[in-house]
Amino acid sequence: MREVVLVVLQLARMTVTDLLGSLNLPEEHIQYWLNRNEALHNFCSQNETCYSKYELNNKQCWGYEASCSKKDSFSARKAKCTKPNSWQKQIFKKQADFAKLAEVLSTITPICVSNYSEGSSLECSSHLRFCRAKNIFFDFHNLNAKNSKRYRNDVIQKGQAGGNCNMLFNEAALRSRADEKSYLQSWAHELEHFSSYPTFEVSKRQCDVIFEKPTVLIKLDAASSMYHHFCDFVNLYASQHVNGSVDMDIDILWWDTVSFLAAASPKPLIIHYARNCERASEPSALATVIANKNCG
Structure with a gap:
């Protein structure tokens, strides 16, 4: 047979067990993940070490969230273009930025x-x-x-x-x-x-x-x-x-x-x-x- x-x-x-000990992330990404993941956000709000290190009352977002504004997005101050609303910046957003994940x-x-x-x-x-x-x-x-x-x-x-x-x-x-x-x-x-x-x-x-x-x-x-x-x-x-x-x-x-x-x-x-x-x-x-x- x-x-x-x-x-x-x-x-x-x-599930989240130990935020600071288990997250293998660049430091600059952690703040955005705290806003993206409700479990991480709740954990940090109840953890004295985490709460004192990161700001929880902000609107920082990756760019693919439905409520994310351009000025609060991760790449808002990182994508360098000659003009604020240039076609190059729009192409970057659609093809290479975190905002691309919105279509998924x-x-x-x-x-x-x-x-x-x-x-x-x-x-x-x-x-x-x-x-x-x-x-x-x-x-x-x-x-x-x-x-x-x-x-x-x-x-x-x-x-x-x-x-x-x-x-x-x-x-x-x-x-x-x-x-x-x-x-x-x-x-x-x-x-x-x-x-x-x-x-x-x-x-x-x-x-x-x-x-x-x-x-x-x-x-x-x-x-x-x-x-x-x-x-x-x-x-x-x-x-x-x-x-x-x-x-x-x-x-x-x-x-x-x-x-x-x-x-x-x-x-x-x-x-x-x-x-x-x-x-x-x-x-x-x-x-x-x-x-x-x-x-x-």
């Missing part, structure tokens, strides 16, 4: 919804470039790692991805967003066969591997240069912004189909190809902003 391993992804908001946040739509804590959820941005999930699974028995090649789009087939969406399964939204099928442009090939299964649950009876910590799934960009590898860290940090959390107590699942340096988590990377023929589960999952999006 062939062994099958199901990966279950369960996404929950990452504004297009996130529920695809799978359940009404109980052990149920599944899946929500994705346009073109399936970014996704968050809870209690969903992937079945990797088609991987055959020993004979696999890089950039495969056929690993997940019909019946090999899903969850228990007892309230809503918006298949039409999933199909319409799976319109950019390319390994480094979207999560379309991995999610196009996602479906709802009423009997699915995260348990050792149904799952061979269960990841207990919040888990980030990332596809690394082309390995042709350090520039491309640097983009991986930019995309990972951008994904943390979209998710609204910078907790370091996470697992990172490197989604690759063949055999780096860990900067977003002190834990070793978990490599997808090492999960050959396994059905695996994670308590919480985030599919990062993708490496090679059309038009940036």
